[in-house]
Amino acid sequence: MPNTPFKKDVFEGLNTFPKFLYSKYIYDKKGDKLFQDIMAMPSYYLTNCEFEILTNHVTAISTYFDNKEEGFDLIELGAGDGKKTKVLLNELVSKKTNFIYKPIDISQNAIDSLSSNLKAENPALKVEAEIGEYFDVLKRLKSYDSRKKAIMVLGSNIGNLLHPKAIDFLTQLKNAMSSEDMVLIGFDQKKDPQTILDAYNDPEGITAAFNKNLLARINSEMKANFDLDAFKHWEVYDPETGTAKSYLVSTKKQEVTIGEIALTINFEEWETIHTEISQKYDDKIVSWLADEAGLTIVDSFTDNKGYYKNYLFMK
C-alpha cells in the first residue's frame, strides 16, 4: 500500500502511539513559502543572527576555505533560499576565488529558484545544484573529485535532529571529508526560554500554518480529510535539555481518513501529533557532539547578542 517514503512515514507515524510526523515533509511549495515568511519575522531571530555572523566574519571564513592552489568546492546542505550564503558568495566572487558553489536541498522548488536567482545576480558564479536528502548526498560526496571541500550546514538545520541522530549526521559528514576539508555549521544557542518560545509561536499564526502544512500536504497528496481548524499548533521548550518541540493537538475527538494509504485514524480529544524538534545548544554540547563524531572545532563565530553560533570543524 504505502508506496512512497512519505506515505510509509505517514502510515507509520500515525499508527504509533504517541503519534508523530517528520518535519522534513513540511517543505513543499507552500511550506517553503511559509518558511520564507517565518525567516522574515523579527521574532525568528535565527536568520538575522546568522546573517550578522556571516557578514561580520566573512573574511575570516573565506580565508579558512580558500587556502589551496587548486581551489575548492563550496557544498551547502539544505541551501534553502541562500540569502545568508550570498554574503559569502559575493565576497568569494569579488576576490576571484576559484570555487564552485554546490547547493544541495531536498526541495526541488528551493533549488530551482535559488539557481536562477543566483545566476541572474551573479553571472560570474559557478553553480552546480543537487537535489537530495542530506544522508544520501553525503554518501555521494565521497565520490566527488579530490578538490578541497568546504561544507556548510546553516540555519540550525542540525537542530531538527536529536543528539544521537546529530552525532550520526556529523559522523557521516566526517566520513565524507578528507583531512583538509572543513565544515561550517550553525547551532542556535540556549537563551532566555521566552525568546525561544516566541520564535516558534508568532501571534499571526505563520508558524502554525507552517506546522499544519504537514496535514495540508497529506490532504492534497494522499486524499485525506484532515480538518486543519480542528488542530492547534503547540510549542514547548525545555530549558534543561534545550529541546523545543512542536505539536499539533487535536481539539476534539475525531476520525480522519487517508484514502491513498487506506488508513482511518482516530484522535482522542487533546491527542497530539509530534511534528518537529528544534534543538538549542551551548559550547559544551557542541564540543561533546564533535568529540563523539570525531570532529575538531577549529574556530567559532557568534553574533552580538550571543544568540547563535557558527562552528568550523575539521576531522
Ligand code: AVJ
Ligand atoms: C529550518 C529546522 C532550522 O527549527 O528553527 C522554523 C524550522 N520550524 N519555525 C527551526 C522552523 C518552525 C527551523 N529549521
